[in-house]
Structures are given as structure tokens and as C-alpha cells.
Amino acid sequence: MFTFDPYSPAIDADPFPFYKTLRDEYPCFWSPQAQTWVLSRYSDIVSAGQNWQLYSSAKGNLMTELPNRAGATLGTTDPPRHDRLRGLVQHAFMKRNLEGLAEPMRDIARTAAEALRGKDQFDFIDAFSSKFTVRVLFAALGLPLGDEQTVRDKAVLMVQSDPVSRAKGEEHIAAYNWMRDYAAKVIADRRAHPQNDLISHFSMAEIDGDKLDEREVLLTTTTLIMAGIESLGGFMSMLGLNLADYADARKAVVAKPELLPDAVEESLRFNTSAQRFRRCLQKDVTLHGQTMREGDFVCLAYGSGNRDERQYPNPDVYDITRKPRGHLGFGGGVHACLGSAIARMAIRIAFEEFHKVVPNYRRAQEKLDWMPSSTFRSPLRLPLTVH
Amino acid sequence: MVRIIYVEPSGNPRTVDVTEEWSLMQGATANGVDGIVGECGGSCACGTCHCYVEESRLAELPPPSSTEQDTLDGVAAEIKPNSRLACQIRATAALEGLVVTLPETQG
Numbered sequence: 001m002f003t004f005d006p007y008s009p010a011i012d013a014d015p016f017p018f019y020k021t022l023r024d025e026y027p028c029f030w031s032p033q034a035q036t037w038v039l040s041r042y043s044d045i046v047s048a049g050q051n052w053q054l055y056s057s058a059k060g061n062l063m064t065e066l067p068n069r070a071g072a073t074l075g076t077t078d079p080p081r082h083d084r085l086r087g088l089v090q091h092a093f094m095k096r097n098l099e100g101l102a103e104p105m106r107d108i109a110r111t112a113a114e115a116l117r118g119k120d121q122f123d124f125i126d127a128f129s130s131k132f133t134v135r136v137l138f139a140a141l142g143l144p145l146g147d148e149q150t151v152r153d154k155a156v157l158m159v160q161s162d163p164v165s166r167a168k169g170e171e172h173i174a175a176y177n178w179m180r181d182y183a184a185k186v187i188a189d190r191r192a193h194p195q196n197d198l199i200s201h202f203s204m205a206e207i208d209g210d211k212l213d214e215r216e217v218l219l220t221t222t223t224l225i226m227a228g229i230e231s232l233g234g235f236m237s238m239l240g241l242n243l244a245d246y247a248d249a250r251k252a253v254v255a256k257p258e259l260l261p262d263a264v265e266e267s268l269r270f271n272t273s274a275q276r277f278r279r280c281l282q283k284d285v286t287l288h289g290q291t292m293r294e295g296d297f298v299c300l301a302y303g304s305g306n307r308d309e310r311q312y313p314n315p316d317v318y319d320i321t322r323k324p325r326g327h328l329g330f331g332g333g334v335h336a337c338l339g340s341a342i343a344r345m346a347i348r349i350a351f352e353e354f355h356k357v358v359p360n361y362r363r364a365q366e367k368l369d370w371m372p373s374s375t376f377r378s379p380l381r382l383p384l385t386v387h
Numbered sequence: 388m389v390r391i392i393y394v395e396p397s398g399n400p401r402t403v404d405v406t407e408e409w410s411l412m413q414g415a416t417a418n419g420v421d422g423i424v425g426e427c428g429g430s431c432a433c434g435t436c437h438c439y440v441e442e443s444r445l446a447e448l449p450p451p452s453s454t455e456q457d458t459l460d461g462v463a464a465e466i467k468p469n470s471r472l473a474c475q476i477r478a479t480a481a482l483e484g485l486v487v488t489l490p491e492t493q494g
Contacts, residue, residue, distance in 0.1 A: 046413055047406060050429070050477075083431075083454060090432050095494075096461065311417065326416035326425070336428020 002026065005033035006063055006276060006299070007166045012370040012377060015275060016316065019304035028288040033166060034063065034374065036278055036297040037290075040304035042311035042328070044287065048279060048300055049333035052078050055279035055298060057335060063276050063299060063374035064161040064168055066176050072219040075277075075335055082334060084207045085216065089224075092198040095341040101140060105346055108135045109353035117357050121364055124382040129236040130229075132350050137228035140342065142197040143186060154178045155229040161374045176222075183221040198224075232343055234273035234371075234378035236350060242267045242318055243351075244363050244384055249320045254359045257352050263320045264347055268306075268329025270318050275303035275377045277331060302328040303377065360387050389478040393438075394488040396422040405478040411487060412436035412474035422489030429474040431455055434462040435493040436473040441486040445469050448476060463494030 002025070004018050005011060011018060022029055022040035029038045039045055048055045058078050060070035070076040074085055091097060112131045116122055134152040138145060157175035161168055168176075190200040203217050243250040243263065253259045276299050283294045292298065305328045307315040312324060330337035337343070364383035371380050388404035393415055395401060401421075405414030412425045415436075424435035431454050440448065448471070451459065455475045459466060473487065 042417075043406060046409065046417065050409055050413065086430065086432070087454060090430075093432075094461070095426070095433065325419050326413065330428050332413070332428045334430050336430045336432075338430075338432075340427060341433065 003033065004029060004031050004038055006031065006374040007033060007161060007163045007372075009163055009370070009372065012163075012372055013368075015301075015303060015377070016307055019301060019307060022301070023304060023308055023310075028290040028292070030290070031299070034299065036063070036299045037292050038299045038301055039287075040301045040308075042305040042308035045300045045302065045305040045328060046326075046332055048298065049328075049331065049335070052082075052334055054282050054285065055300075056282050057082075057279055059280040059297070061277045061279070061335070062159075063278050064166075066158065066168065067173065068215075069219050069223075072213065072215040073223045074220060074338060075223065079334060081207075085212075085220065086334075086338065088202055088205045088207070088212075089198065089220070089338065092201075093338050093342055095345075098342055098345055101136075101342070102345065102349065104139045105136055105349045106353065108132055108139065109350045112350075113353045113357040116354075119386065121383060121385050124240045124384050125233070125237050125379070126381065128354060129233050129240065129350070133229050133233040133236065133346075136232070136346050137225065140228065141186075141199055141224070142195060143225075144189075147182070151179075151182065151225065152229055152233075154182075155226045156233070156371070158226060159230050159376050160372050163372050166374075179225060180218060180222050183218055183225060187217060187221060227337075227339060230376065231273055231337075232339070232346060234376055235268070235343065236347055237378050237382050238271040238273055239264060239267040239347060239351065240384070241363070241368075241379065241382055242271060244361055244382075246318050247362070249318065250359075250361075252320060253351070254355045257355070259320060260348050260351055261344065262323060264344060265324055265327065265329075266318060266320045266322050269312065269322070269324040269327040270306070271377070272303055272306060272327075272329035273376050273378050274329075274331060274337075276301050276375055277335075300331075302331060358384075358386055361385065362387060389480060389482055390484055391478065391482065392484065392486045393420045393423075394486065395420060396489055396491050400486075407478055407480065409478050410474045411438070411476045411478060412472070414478060415473060415489075420489070422491075422493070423473060424493045425474060427474075431458055431472060431475055434458045434472065437462040437464055437490055437493060438471055438473045438487040439467055439469045439490065440471050440476075441488075442469050444482075444485060447481060451475065462490075463492045464490030 061075040154175040364385040368379040427433035
């Protein structure tokens with residue numbers, strides 16, 4: 001009997017065979033373990049993502065939601081409130097406003113890459129991507145230096161879920177609470193000493209003359225820190241893994257760094273870190289012969305839509321010449337990733353500098369340990385061998 | 388399905404059947420139409436799905452929101468009175484046969 005349990009370690013490691021069965025045989029599937037419907041075909045996910053009136057985010061968007069978070073962040077509100085919140089922070093993340101970050105990012109990437117010079121083997125995540133992402137986020141948000149490693153560790157922990165209890169474990173909740181307290185300190189500091197930066201503006205912003213709800217300021221800031229570190233770092237490790245596994249692709253982007261953006265887009269399709277988000281139905285819907293009820297949760301399996309053969313021919317082939325238009329690597333619709341431009345830029349710069357020091361590498365171990373998460377997918381460690 | 392005709396920057400017209408309620412940006416990117424990017428995924432944030440709607444039918448569309456107007460201010464190609472963001476236009480039966488022309492650049 002087929003089932004799809006997003007809490008299973010087998011799904012953390014390799015969800016793709018399960019996704020294929022879902023798409024072909026159960027395109028509207030009820031997962032008893034997750035207590036949610038699962039949509040797995042590209043066109044169904046796009047349709048649901050565009051229809052926020054029906055597929056609401058206000059009850060939370062993470063497959064395993066953090067306590068008291070829904071309704072207070074960009075990803076967990078619906079329009080029109082969502083659009084107003086997004087309007088306040090979008091400006092800082094638009095492509096044309098990021099140019100000033102290019103040189104600081106390159107310095108950070110160069111320093112992190114230089115530390116790898118001469119090494120035969122290293123953990124890509126511990127030795128490079130986590131150092132890069134946390135410093136980039138601190139630079140982008142103007143956070144005070146000193147706590148980087150702890151902030152990174154907590155961000156990675158708070159997105160995880162417990163495979164046995166199928167809920168957040170104590171350590172995950174503790175990490176979330178730590179991050180919320182950390183964000184609260186940063187906000188208090190910016191209010192006392194305002195600077196010309198995102199958190200200062202956001203923490204004092206108003207919508208229609210009303211100050212933002214304190215919970216909105218706090219949890220949106222918490223989420224920005226979490227996403228900036230965990231999602232960016234998780235995706236960097238997936239791109240690193242793809243380039244380690246597919247030597248021809250790696251050689252092509254090392255020889256011609258201008259091809260890196262094509263590799264980034266293909267990896268976003270092939271192995272997006274945000275595999276699954278969820279929505280809550282606002283009325284009954286019948287799809288593929290199944291009736292989903294108002295109030296039911298629905299999982300949008302982006303990672304499956306990106307491998308849908310109905311949309312992408314030979315979807316399990318990693319091909320950097322594919323240029324996969326319309327992929328779901330950053331989600332879609334009104335909740336499409338706020339940080340897509342900064343992520344694309346950071347990753348391009350990071351790999352340009354990484355490849356100057358380490359152009360030839362491969363996986364040091366066949367079997368990887370995967371993060372336990374019902375929402376995100378990335379390895380916990382990525383040992384690489386230099387050759 | 389709603390038939391939309393996208394005129395690519397080369398002048399090539401591409402006729403695409405867009406799923407009803409999808410945005411014109413999503414209909415174009417999912418079908419590999421040239422001249423449109425949709426970098427932000429459809430959240431009216433990036434201005435890379437700029438298009439020119441055929442003028443005679445412009446009035447059939449709901450007017451742009453203030454957010455769309457703000458984002459249109461930042462697009463890469465020339466803004467014209469019929470400039471719109473394709474991510475903000477939903478495919479409905481009323482738009483059957485609409486022609487949208489894509490600019491030389493999305494930046």
C-alpha cells in the first residue's frame with residue numbers, strides 16, 4: 001500500500017520516486033501521517049499557488065508550523081495584509097537595490113574560499129557555505145558580529161522536525177525561541193539607535209497609519225534570519241552536491257563562470273531546498289476525483305512539480321543547458337520567495353570565488369546524512385574530495 | 388483554457404492556451420515564451436514580466452494596483468500607456484485572443 005510520509009527519513013534522503021508515484025497514480029493524495037493532502041503535479045501546484053483566496057496561508061506555511069507564528073509573517077498571511085507587509089520589506093530585496101552588497105559578498109566569499117586552499121578534503125557546509133551565508137546575512141541586515149555560529153546553528157535547528165513524533169521536538173522549539181529572543185534584542189537596539197537599514201525601517205513602520213503588530217515585527221524578523229541562513233545555505237549545499245556529482249556541468253561552469261546562473265536555475269529545479277509548503281483550504285474543492293474539505297491542509301510539493309515530466313522532458317536528468325522557465329524552486333504566486341534576487345546573486349558570487357580555489361571536487365562519501373525536515377531538504381554534511 | 392497571443396521581442400507571435408485563472412506571466416514562462424522573466428515568481432516585485440497590452444482592449448482589464456504602478460516605474464524597457472505587469476493579469480474567458488507584446492529587455 002503506497003503512502004507518502006514527509007516525516008520519513010527515506011523522504012528526507014530521496015523523495016523523487018515517491019513523487020513520481022504521486023504524480024502518476026495519486027495526484028491528489030491524502031497523507032494520513034502528515035494529515036494533509038499532497039498536490040504533486042506542476043500545473044496543480046501553480047494553480048493553487050496563484051489562488052490565495054482558496055488556498056490560504058494564514059494558518060501557516062511550514063509543513064510543521066512553529067508555535068504562534070502563523071498570521072504574523074509574510075509567508076503566513078494572505079492579501080491584502082500580506083501585500084502591505086511585503087511592500088515594507090520588498091524594496092530592500094529588489095535586484096537594483098542589491099548592487100551595494102556585491103563587493104562585501106565577494107570579500108566574504110574570497111575569505112571563506114581562501115581558507116580551503118591546499119585542503120584535500122573538507123565539509124562544504126561547515127568549511128564554506130555556512131560561513132559564507134551567515135556572514136552575508138549579517139552584512140545584509142547589519143547584525144552585530146559575535147554570535148554568527150550560534151545564530152547559524154539555531155536557524156538550521158528551528159526548521160527541522162522530529163521523524164518519530166511528527167512534530168517539532170523540544171530542541172527545535174528551543175532554537176526557535178532563542179531566535180525570537182535574538183531578533184527581539186536586535187529590534188530593541190534598532191529602535192534605540194535607528195540606522196538606515198531594513199530592520200530599523202521595518203520595526204518602526206506603519207500600515208495605514210497603524211504601527212505594525214509587535215508579533216509581526218518580531219516573527220517577520222525571525223523568519224528573515226532563518227530563511228537568509230537556512231534556505232540560502234541549504235540551497236548552496238544542493239548546488240555544490242549537483243556540481244560534485246555532475247563533472248561535465250562543473251567543468252563547464254568552472255571554464256565559463258557566466259554559465260553559473262544556468263546551473264543555479266537547473267539546481268533550483270532539480271533540488272530546491274524548499275521541497276514542500278502548505279496551505280489551508282477555504283472551501284471544498286474536488287480535484288482528480290477527490291473532494292478536499294474546507295479547513296483541510298494541502299501540501300504543495302514544489303520539489304515534485306519541478307520533476308513533473310508533463311512540464312519538463314527528462315526531468316530526472318541534470319542539464320545546465322535546460323534553462324527551466326517557470327520552475328518552482330522559489331515557490332510561486334504572491335508568496336514567491338522574497339529573497340530570490342539576493343539568493344541568486346549571493347550564490348553566483350560564492351561559487352565564482354569557490355571555483356577559483358577549488359575547481360575540481362567530488363563527493364567524499366556516497367551516502368549522505370539528510371536534515372530531518374518535513375519542509376526543507378538538504379544534507380547535514382557534504383564532505384568533498386579535491387582532485 | 389484562454390488563448391493568449393504573446394509577441395516575442397523578435398516579432399514572432401506565440402499563441403498559448405493559458406489555464407484559466409493563471410497569470411499571463413505564468414502562462415508565458417510555463418510555455419517557454421521569450422522576452423519575459425518573472426524573476427519574483429509573480430509577487431509584483433521585480434518588474435521583469437513587463438508587457439504591452441493591445442491598446443484597443445486595455446480597458447477590458449482591471450486597472451493596475453498602486454503596487455503594480457510602483458513596480459512598473461522600475462522596469463527596464465520604455466514605459467508606455469499600455470504597459471502592464473503580466474503577473475498581475477489573470478487569464479479569464481473575457482481575455483480570449485488578447486495580444487500582449489513583450490519588450491526588447493526585462494533588465
